[in-house]
Amino acid sequence: MDKYDVIVVGAGISGLLAALTLSKHGKKVLVLEKTEHVGGNCNSYMVDGFQVDTGAHAITHLAVGPLKMLMDNYFDYMPVFEDYGNYHIRTENSFQKVPSNLKEFVTFDMLPKKDRIVLAQAITKALTLSTFGVNLSKQSAYDSLPNNLSNNTYDFVDAISHFLSGKSMKETSVHRMLTGSSFVRDSVTQEQFEIIVGSKETPQHTESILQSILRSNFHTSLGTRLTEVLELSPIKSSIPHAFASISRFAISNDTAKAQGYPRRGLKAVLNSVLHSLPDTVEIQTDSEVKRILTNEGKAIGVETDQAYYADIVVYTGFAKNLPDIIEDLPRSYVDELGGIVQTKSLTVWLGLDKKIDEFNYIGSEIWFKDTPYWAMPISNYDSSLAPKGKQLAGFVFVVDENRSEGSEIKKAYDAIYHALPSIEKHVEMQHEQITIPEKAAVTISGKFADIRTPIKNLYLAGTDTDNRSMGITRAAYSIIEMLGAFNEDGNLH
């Protein structure tokens, strides 16, 4: 029987990034995925001629973040990212860019002037506290606001909170609000990366697949801007890191500079990882890991319908579910994992028979009244995602788990057609997805799991092992931390 260096449980983006990075450090890796497809929440598929993603996605921190570090160091093929564009707010009577700096706040007339001044003061105060190292991850957005704001302003802050954490403004931390709106940026530089992971003997040569095969289409603008941001980034520039976030709020905070949407859809990110995998990685789908095998407190392999053996096991399913597949975990550890908070989201995809005026922009929009949504007309990034002359848009809602899925779906369609009355007659494809967007929601009380477990040589990776940033960026952070733990434990080189 084959013995592997590492078995990775789960072939979502975290599991595949784990397999890619570890294999490039010389490991022989087996990836076991319980469903028939790889990719987990990071994938795209066709519905009636439209290519939908698993949820609407904006990939964050592309300039100096962890995904960029992994791409630079381990990918052979790079996805090409389109500029994200802007976030907008839609109401019944208007459509405006979300304010991202002081100047825009002053003219943002969707909220009463008095409230805007108070909100700007609250953000400045939070940034100042964060600058001086005060931990704002346990302070709720609601508690940091004065209590005499208009209902409209509370609805606005509440809707943004829901899209950043899946929870209300009472459960969403100020830190989450600051990082989610890019006022405070997480970053990993090459130097920091090498301290964590240790330098590889032969740095990976990276090239853009589109640069090599579709030269005339190569998208330079985001690349140029990334360089610009990198040069201005807090760690590399002479501006002290601490004050960069305040100056960003006071002067400019262009999220498009650091965020992107992958050309050819979300599966382009997945495909870049898959194409970069060396032959030493084996993937098996339809293989649910039902048990992690241990011997004297040490992981030795896993069991699906058969047993597989390895020196190390990396588990990237829900950390909460770990106690179901491994015996004898300490009670305190099981309780800790039980404290992980999850939320559910509903994405409604609408394929439209023509391009409509309301979606004549690049970026996304938020509707914050009654039933809030976050929507993206994604075929505006890449027209190949919809049949010629048609348009594709995704609308994301937070699901109320106390109500039935059917009533949540109905409520979602009602909200879409209330916000965009002209759209209904153009719908020729509709498709719904209910998913858990991140394995752990970032709330003021929610827990996260450690990369290391009480079982020797059993590691966790994925979005419930790191509370920084969002989704795929967070998955990338977790992989860097996992590599760091392997390195410290003498398991990497």
Ligand SMILES: Cc1cc2nc3c(=O)[nH]c(=O)nc-3n(C[C@H](O)[C@H](O)[C@H](O)COP(=O)(O)OP(=O)(O)OC[C@H]3O[C@@H](n4cnc5c(N)ncnc54)[C@H](O)[C@@H]3O)c2cc1C
């Ligand atoms: C609606 C929505 C919107 C989102 N928006 C964004 C966004 O704007 N930006 C962003 O960066 N991210 C976003 N995300 C989140 C992002 O897609 C996910 O965080 C990321 O894809 C999670 O990757 P993962 O590998 O950690 O987990 P998953 O994708 O959940 O992968 C885990 C895999 O493990 C498998 N598995 C579990 N248990 C077992 C077992 N016992 N045996 C074998 N296999 C197992 C599962 O089948 C799955 O394939 C969004 C997600 C959704 C749904």
